[in-house]
Amino acid sequence: MLVWQWGRRGAGPRFAACLAEALRDRPGLAVTLSLCRDAEIMTGADPPRCEMPVSTYRDMGSLLLRLATAPFALPFLLARLWPIRPDLAICAMPGPLDLLMAAALRLLGARLVVVVHEAEAHPGDGFPMQMALQRALCRRVDGLAALSSHVAAQLRRQRLVSRRRRLIRLAHPPFAFTLPATPAGRPAGPPRLLFFGRLLPYKGLDLLAEAIAALPPETAIAVRVVGHGPACPALAALAACRGVTVENRWVPESEIGSLLEWSNAVILPYREASQSGVAAAAMAAGRPIIATRVGGLREQLSGAGQAVLCDPDPASLARGIMLWLETPTQCLAREDAGEAWRQAAAALMLGIRAALPARPAAGRMMRKLPALRLRGGRHRAP
Known part of the structure; x- marks a missing residue:
């Protein structure tokens, strides 16, 4: 073969x-x-x-x-x-x-x-x-x-x-990426939410920016948007949101494990999708996932623990983020990717x-x- x-x-x-x-x-x-x-x-x-x-x-x-x-x-x-x-x-x-x-x-x-x-x-x-x-x-x-x-x-x-x-x-x-060893006791700070992947319009960057802007002012959250894509108004809006860091760059495979280790959860605010390799990596790392129920994402995440599925609109996405924040911020057991x-x-x-x-x-x-x-x-x- x-x-x-x-x-x-x-x-x-x-x-x-x-x-x-x-x-x-x-x-x-x-x-x-x-x-x-x-x-x-x-x-x-x-x-x-x-x-x-x-x-x-x-x-x-x-x-x-x-x-x-x-x-x-x-x-x-x-x-x-x-x-x-x-x-x-x-x-x-x-x-x-x-x-x-x-x-x-x-x-x-x-x-x-x-x-x-x-x-x-x-x-x-x-x-x-x-x-x-x-x-x-x-x-x-x-x-x-x-x-x-x-x-x-x-x-x-x-x-x-x-x-x-x-x-x-x-x-x-x-997808199982090697996560660095977690230091004894995570550093103090707000819950950490990761968007990772190509920074393209269909990934719902505008939905994410509007959803974060709609969160209550007292909400404490750290968001990293990491990936490579053309400059656009949605990225500028995200960079202007409180608690959001935008890193527009190509991420080598050797760094993906560190990104997943940093996160408490991964967000996929997509407008359309067939399925997601990022979701596959998050599941292997035991990270909860907040995602829109578009394309094949609902099917892919049907067995994912603590997955929050939202409609592809800012209000529903904001409610999904709040639901995750109200849940104890703990990572799940990592899946046996080999099996x-x-x-x-x-x-x-x-x-x-x-x-x-x-x-x-x-x-x-x-x-x-x-x-x-x-x-x-x-x-x-x-």
Whole structure:
């Protein structure tokens, strides 16, 4: 089996690494992980086991060059894949170069599954042609794994689900980041609320600013808004709120654990969402979550302890913050992320076995070719 994800930043490489590690724990599976050689997770202190690192792109210019020269790269990719010859390949999160990988895997007779995190682009998110390339990839695979009912419904509306291309349901397991050791006795101060992630309009930054401004004047709270995004009026409004600190910067993976350790709770005031990698990290860290009930968040947080779900409007969000403040500010027991990923891997394999058709005859023949040798005028298996 091959698991691949060629992104450099964000949740995609971590999702692929966690999935590959969980699949390796299943008996009878030989799993190869392919990540971008320059992925942030590969350059950290504890990089994942990656048997097939690849060089992809560093910026938009190099990406366009890669896309233009993709046909010439196909033979070299086939040479990398030939020793593996996977029966099954899983794209852990679609990216711009995945059509090249899909073409190579099809020539080797592998069956393909794509894990779809987002079926529609969010405002200001992604890269040009992202969804067009993703839909083209989805039309060339055998199965689509959706991370929420919200995404599954969108895939059906896009007519990407059919009798030939089945839908597989998969929940997003928690992301476990290493949290620094908590010093004896937390420093005195108000309860700490964290917003973390890309600072984009659909994340509800304006809702958060209005909700905090609507809190009673005597409310004591410390809020950190940490992430990277363009300057906008909502960020300026947040920076002007009492008790709020805005840190507009890219946060390396090595710092995420420290942010979660600082917080007493995590807030997701999104206007729209399919599911959330930040929520997955907060759940693994045992942090209560305040979130709007939009997209797939309600489903993802249905089993989260002390989750407060709000409507996507400032008044409801302010009430949710107050409800959390009135609850004792204690962190929950951390989830066993490893076990959650193993359960997700088991569910994924069951779904794949039920959904994927039998291998076409051409694929079976292609996979047998490297095992045949010409001896005395006859093909004989070694």
